Amino acid sequence: MAYRFKKSSINKSGLPPGTLVYRGEEREEEVKITIFNYNGSYYLEERKVSLEEALAYKQKDGIKWINIDGLHNIEVIKSLGDAFNIHSLVLEDILDTDHRPKVDCYDDFVYFVIKLFSYDFEEEEIDIEQLSIILGEDFVLTFQEKEGDVFDNIRERIRNQNSRLRSLGADYLAYVLLDVIVDNYFVVLDEIGEGLFLMEEDLLLDSSQDILSDIQQVKHEMIFLERSVWPLKGIFNNLLKGDNKLFKESTILYLKDVNDHIERTIDTIQSFRDIINGMMDTYLSNVNNRMNEVMQVLTIISTIFIPLTFIAGIYGMNFKYMPELESQLGYPITLIVMLAIVIGMLFYFKKKKWL
Amino acid sequence: MAYRFKKSSINKSGLPPGTLVYRGEEREEEVKITIFNYNGSYYLEERKVSLEEALAYKQKDGIKWINIDGLHNIEVIKSLGDAFNIHSLVLEDILDTDHRPKVDCYDDFVYFVIKLFSYDFEEEEIDIEQLSIILGEDFVLTFQEKEGDVFDNIRERIRNQNSRLRSLGADYLAYVLLDVIVDNYFVVLDEIGEGLFLMEEDLLLDSSQDILSDIQQVKHEMIFLERSVWPLKGIFNNLLKGDNKLFKESTILYLKDVNDHIERTIDTIQSFRDIINGMMDTYLSNVNNRMNEVMQVLTIISTIFIPLTFIAGIYGMNFKYMPELESQLGYPITLIVMLAIVIGMLFYFKKKKWL
Amino acid sequence: MAYRFKKSSINKSGLPPGTLVYRGEEREEEVKITIFNYNGSYYLEERKVSLEEALAYKQKDGIKWINIDGLHNIEVIKSLGDAFNIHSLVLEDILDTDHRPKVDCYDDFVYFVIKLFSYDFEEEEIDIEQLSIILGEDFVLTFQEKEGDVFDNIRERIRNQNSRLRSLGADYLAYVLLDVIVDNYFVVLDEIGEGLFLMEEDLLLDSSQDILSDIQQVKHEMIFLERSVWPLKGIFNNLLKGDNKLFKESTILYLKDVNDHIERTIDTIQSFRDIINGMMDTYLSNVNNRMNEVMQVLTIISTIFIPLTFIAGIYGMNFKYMPELESQLGYPITLIVMLAIVIGMLFYFKKKKWL
C-alpha cells in the first residue's frame, strides 16, 4: 500500500547531523541524470549522463535543469551537493523520503520539499512520491525517487523555442515544476472524487463488510494526502513576503496562483473527509436497518405462530376428561379461532406499521 | 446533482500556465454578450452583441458593464482579456469553473471569483454557479457560466435615470453585483432552512430509510455551500485595509456590509450543520426505538407463551402412569394454572414498566 | 418556536442597498415612541409621542433617549434616521431582525446590534429579540421589535435625581442598556441550567422518547443562543482600542465589564453544550440498557424452557415401542430430570452474572 507510513530502513538516531543516509525503499535500477541547458536562443538536452558530465554543466551559460531519478546512490547526491554548494542538512532532507513538505530559503538557493501524487489505475491506489527542488540563480535541481513522466510536458515546452519558458529565468522553471505537481493533485483528487461518487451509489445497494473496508481505505488515503499537502498551506505566500532575491517580480504572481491551488486542494480533501464520514454513518445505518428488517420478520412470524402452537398444544394433552375433544365441532372451531388470531395480529401489525 | 465535484473534462496538468482551457460542463448554446454603457445623463443597452462590437466599447465614455453568459468560447474570453489588459492567469481562473472564491488586486483592476447559489424548485436542489467579476477604473466585466436572471433587477435600476447607481462609479456597480449575489445566499438558505424544518417534523412521524438519504443529501449540500462561501470570510475587510485605489471611500462602507452578510451566511451554514447532526442523532435514535418496541412485543408474547406451551407439552406426553391425566379436575386445574401464570407475568411486566 | 430561523417575508435580493424593508414578523399593534430627556437637574418623560414630537426633541438640550417599540412602520424609522443623520445601511440593518450582532463605528455615532434573550415561563421557551442601539453625542436611540419591560429598571433610575445615570453622558446610558441586556443573558442561562439539572435527574428515571426530543430542543436553543452571542466576543474590547470619541475614559472601564460578561456567557453556553452531549450519551445508553434488560429476560426464559419443551415433545411421540412410556417411574423421573436441568441452568446463569 502506497499510503503506509514508511519505516526508515536504517535507524539514523545518533548519527551526526548531515550524515547522508537514504531512507526510502530499496531500489535496483541505476540513478539516471537528465540535463536541460537552455536560454532564449539555444537548448541542449542530455539523458543518462554520468555524474562527471553533469558536474561540468555547472560552469555553462544559460539555465541548467538537472533532474535526478533515484536517490539510492548517495555518492551522486553528495557530489552534486558539493558542486552546487548545497548545505549538508538539505542533502540529508533530500534523502529522507518521508520528509514534511516545506520551503527553506538559503542565501544562494531555495529548497522545496513537495509531495507528488499519482494515481495507479491498475492497483487502484494512490502513490505518494517525494520531490525535492533546489532553485539557484541559474540552475534548478530536481530529485525524484523513481523515474516518472510527470514533467514530460515541460520538457516539450523547453524544446519549443517560442515557449515562454525559454525566455524566462530559472525561477520561472521552478514555478512551472511546482505548478505541474500541484495541478496533478487535482487529477488524483478527481479520480478519488469519482471513486467516492461510485462508492456512494454502491452504498445504496449494498452493505457488505467489503464496502466498510473500502471506506476505511479511502479514509486512510485522505489522512495521508492531507498530511502531504497541509504543511504547504500559505507557505508560498510567506515566501513572497520574505523578499527572496531568487524570485523575480513577474514570477511572484504565479507563485500566488500555486498557493491558491494548494488551498483548494486542502479544501477538497477536507470536503472528501466530511463526505467519507457521512458514508460511514450511512453504512452503519444501512447495516442496522438491514438487521432490523430481518429481526422484524422473525418477530412477526414468531409472534403469530407462538400462540397458535400453544393452542395446538392444549388439545394435544392427554387428559381423560376434555369435553372439547369429544365434540364434533371441536376441530373446526379450533381452526377458526386460530385463523381469527392470525387475522387479528396481522391487522394489529398493519396498524402499527410494522408490516 | 448540482453539488457534485466537477470533474475537469480536460486534464490541464502540464500545460503552460495561462493556457486557456474551459473546465466547465459542455454547453451547446452560443455565448451571449450584453452591454450596458451609462453615466448620470444617458444609458445605452445592447444585447447579443458580437465580440467586435463589444471590444469597440472600450474607448467609450461612461461606465461600461459587459456581461458574458457562457464561458465555452475561449476566443471571446481571450479577446476581451487582451482588450482590457487582463493578466492571462486571471483568464485561466475565469475558465476554471471550480475555482476557490477569492479577491485578487492587480494594478489596474480587481478580480473577484464568487459563487452564485440558486435554488432549483423543480428538481429541489441547489445550483452552484461560478461568477467572475473584473472591476476596472470605468468598466465592469462579468462572466457567468450560463444565462440567468439574478441581475435583472440591477439592469432595471440602470435604466432608471434617478437611481443612485447611475450617478456613481464602476466600483459601486461592482458592489451592487456582489450585494445581489450575497443576498441570494439568504434566499437559498431560507429555502434550505424551511426544508430542514419540514424534515424535522417528518422525523417525528417517520423513520424510513428515505429520510436518512435526505439528511445525507442536505449534509452534502451544506459541505458544498460552506466550501463555496468560507474562503470569502474576511476577504472584503482585507480588501479595504490594502488601500486599493479602485474603491472610493463611499463604496468601502458598503463592502463592509457585504462582509457582514457573508459572515452571517457562514454562521447560518454552521448552525444548519449542527442541526443536521442533531437530526441524524434523532433519526438513529428513532430507528433504535422502533426496533426496541418491536423487540418488546416479541419478548412479551414469547415470555408468556413459552411456559404455557411447556405445560401443555407435559400433559401431551404418553407415559402410561400419569395420575393427573386420569383426574377429572386435571384439565380445568391446568387451564387455571396457565391463566395464573399469564396474570402473574403481566403483573410483573407492568411493574417493570415493560408494558 | 422562538428559536427557528426567521424566513424573510420579503425577498430583498436585487433591491438597491439602503432600500428599507421590514424583515420581521407581521405585527398589528402601533409603533410606540417613548422619550426621556434629562440631565443632572431635570428630566422629562413622554410616552406614545407622535413622530413629529419625537423629531422635535433633537434640538433640545440634555441627554435624549428615544425608544421605538415596533419596527413594522418603515416611515418612522426613515424619518428618525434622516433627522439624526443615520446612514441608510444602518437603517436597513435595524429593520433586518435576523442580523448578526455587531458594533459599527461611524463618524457621528456608534451602532450596536445585540440580541435580547427572555425566558417565556408559560411556553417554557426562549425568546430572542433583536435590539438596535444608536449612540450619538447627546442621544441614544433604541429600536425593539415589540414592547418589553427589560428597561423599566433603567427608567426608574433616570427618574431618580440622585442616580449616577443622571449626572453622566449618553455613553453611560448606552453602557447601562448594554449591561442590562447582557445581565439578562445570565437570567435566561440560569433558567436553562436549572432545566438541564432537572432533565439530568429525569434521565436517571426515565428513558422515553419524550426526553430525547427535550434534549434535542435544548440543543437547538443552545445553537441559537451561541449564534446570538458568539459574534460579540471581544467586540467591545476592540471598540476601546479604536479610540472612539463617543466613549469617555470613565465609561470604557464599564465596557470592559460588559465584555467579561459576554465571555462568561459564551463559556456557559459551551459548558451547556458539553453537558447536553453527555445527556444524549446517557439517554442512548439508558435506552440500550433497558433493551438489554428486556432481552435478558427473554433469553433466560427461552433458554430454560426450550430444552424442557423438547423433552416433553420426545415423550409426546406416538412410537409404538418406547420402553420409558411403559415404566411406572417414567413420568416422575422425567419431571426430576427437567427440574435438574432448570437448577443447572439457573446456577450457570448466576455464575455468569446474567441473573
Added chain:
Amino acid sequence: MAYRFKKSSINKSGLPPGTLVYRGEEREEEVKITIFNYNGSYYLEERKVSLEEALAYKQKDGIKWINIDGLHNIEVIKSLGDAFNIHSLVLEDILDTDHRPKVDCYDDFVYFVIKLFSYDFEEEEIDIEQLSIILGEDFVLTFQEKEGDVFDNIRERIRNQNSRLRSLGADYLAYVLLDVIVDNYFVVLDEIGEGLFLMEEDLLLDSSQDILSDIQQVKHEMIFLERSVWPLKGIFNNLLKGDNKLFKESTILYLKDVNDHIERTIDTIQSFRDIINGMMDTYLSNVNNRMNEVMQVLTIISTIFIPLTFIAGIYGMNFKYMPELESQLGYPITLIVMLAIVIGMLFYFKKKKWL
C-alpha cells in the same frame, strides 16, 4: 454537587452597575478577618479582628495581608473597598462567586479572580471556590467564600523570620498565594487521575449502569474544572508584557512559572477528557459485548432445540397411517437422528467460532 452551575439567588439584571449584591450560597457563620503585618524585621498576626481594626492597618508600615473569610457581609467588603480605593466594579466582581477567572490591571492595584480547587475526600467530590486577590503597593487583600486551610503553610512562612517571603514585597506575597492555589490544582488532578485509573480497572470487570453515571460525573467535573482554569491561559504572560509597576523584575520570573503550571493543568485536564471519552467508548463496547454474549447463548440453544422439537412434533402427530410409528426401530433411530443433528450443529458453530 459542588460543580453545579450556581444559580444567582438574586436577579441582578437592571440594577445600577456597582451595586453590591452577594451572589453566592447563603451562609450563617460570621465573616472573619485575619491580618498579617510584616517586614524583614518584625511581624504581627491578628485573627478575628473587627472591621475598624482592619481599616486602621491601612496606615501602618510594612506589608499588610488582610484575608476575609466569607463574602455574605456586604458592609465589610464595601468599607474595605472604600478604605483601599478599590473600584466599585471590582467589589461587585468579588461578590459574584461565579465569576470568570481573570486579571485586571488598574492604576493602583491588580485584581485577580481565581478558582480554588479542593478535593473533599469524604463526599468524593471536587469543591470549586472563588478567590479574589487584590495586590496594592504594600498590601494584599484576599477574599474567600469560606474559611479554609490552603494558606496555612504561607502563614507559617511569614512567621519564620528567615523565610524569603519576609524580605520581599507585596508582589511576592501575591505570587506565593497564586502559586499555592495553582499547586493545589495538581493535588486535585492527581486525585482525579488516581480515580480515573481505578475506574479504568473497574471497567474491565464491570459494566453496570453505575459506572456509566460515574463516568458522566467525572466528565462533568472536567467541564467545570476546564471552565475554571482555561481563561487563565496565557493571562500571566500578558501581565508581564504590559509593564505593570506593581510587579518587580525579580517576581516576574516567578509569574512565568505560575503560567507554566496553568498550561500544564490545562494539558492534563484535556488528556483526562480524552481518557474519559475512551472510557465511555469502552463502557459502551462492554455493554454491547455482554449483550452479544447473552444473545449468542440464546441463539445456540434455540438453534439446536428448534429442529429437534420439530422432529418430536412430527412423531407426536396422530395420523392413523404413519409407518415409522409401528416400527420397533422408529424410536431409537429418531433419537440417533436427533443426536446427529446436535453434533452436526455444534461442529458447525465451532467452525464458525461462535462457540
Added chain:
Amino acid sequence: MAYRFKKSSINKSGLPPGTLVYRGEEREEEVKITIFNYNGSYYLEERKVSLEEALAYKQKDGIKWINIDGLHNIEVIKSLGDAFNIHSLVLEDILDTDHRPKVDCYDDFVYFVIKLFSYDFEEEEIDIEQLSIILGEDFVLTFQEKEGDVFDNIRERIRNQNSRLRSLGADYLAYVLLDVIVDNYFVVLDEIGEGLFLMEEDLLLDSSQDILSDIQQVKHEMIFLERSVWPLKGIFNNLLKGDNKLFKESTILYLKDVNDHIERTIDTIQSFRDIINGMMDTYLSNVNNRMNEVMQVLTIISTIFIPLTFIAGIYGMNFKYMPELESQLGYPITLIVMLAIVIGMLFYFKKKKWL
C-alpha cells in the same frame, strides 16, 4: 504502565517556591555523574566521578558536558546548581519529572525540558522519561531520571578527534543532544506505526474484546505522546527570533531542522490518532456484523421451523373428529406441505439476500 500520569509522591503545594523536592519514582541506585571535557585538540572522559570532582571541572578550559543519571539525590542537583549559577526555579523544574516540555532563556543559560521516548521491546510499551538540558557558554548539563544508552553515539563522536562536534561549541553539543532525542521519536513512532499496521490486519480476522483493549491502550499512549511533544511546537523557531547570544549563527540552522522534525512528529501522532479512531470504528462495526451474522442464523432457523412445528402440533391434537387423521394420504401430504413451506421460505430469503 509507563504512560500513566505520575502521582507526585510528595504534596508540594504550600512549600516555598524553589524548594527542591524530587517528584519522580523512588529509585535505589546511586546517582551517576559522567563528565566529558573536550576541545578540538584534546578530550577527557570520566565516569562515576564524585560531586566534588564534577564541580572542579567548572574552572577548566574547553567544553564541559556533565551528565547526571538519577535525580533522587537532591544534594547533587543543588550543589551543581549553585556552582553553575542556575536559578532555583530551574532546579525545581529539573526535579519535577512530569514537567511540561519547554525552553526558557535566562541571561547566562538556556534551559530545555524535553521528553525522551524509548520503546521497551520486552514489555511492548513506551517509556517516557524527562530530560533536562542546561546550555551555558562553555558547558552543557544534562539530567536524566535513569541511566540510558541514547547518547552513546554522541560519546563516540566526542572521542573521535576528527568529528565536527569536537571543533564546535557547547551550543552545537546541545543541538546534537536535542537532535538525537527528536530522532528517537521517529524510532518509537516507527515501532508504533508497525504495531498499528499489525493491529489493522488482526482487526480483519478477529473482533475479540482483547483487540479493543489494545486499541484503547495505543490511544492512551498517543494521548501521552502528544502531550509530551505538542508544547515543543514552534518553540525552537521562537528561540531563534529572540536573538539569544548562546546560539551561534551556524547552529541556528540546525535548530530549525530540529523544529521540522518536531512538527513531523506531531503530524505523525495526529495521523496515528486518526487511524486509531478508524480502527475503533472498524472494531465496533466488526462486532456488530458478527452479531448480525449470528442473529441471521437464528432468524432463519426459527422462521423455518416455527410454522412446521405448528403444523405438527395441529395433527398432534386429540380431537375425536379430525378427518385428515383418518386418511391414508394425511401423513405424506402433510410432509409434502411442510417441505413446500421450507422451499418457499428458502426461496424468499434467497431473494431478499438474507441467505
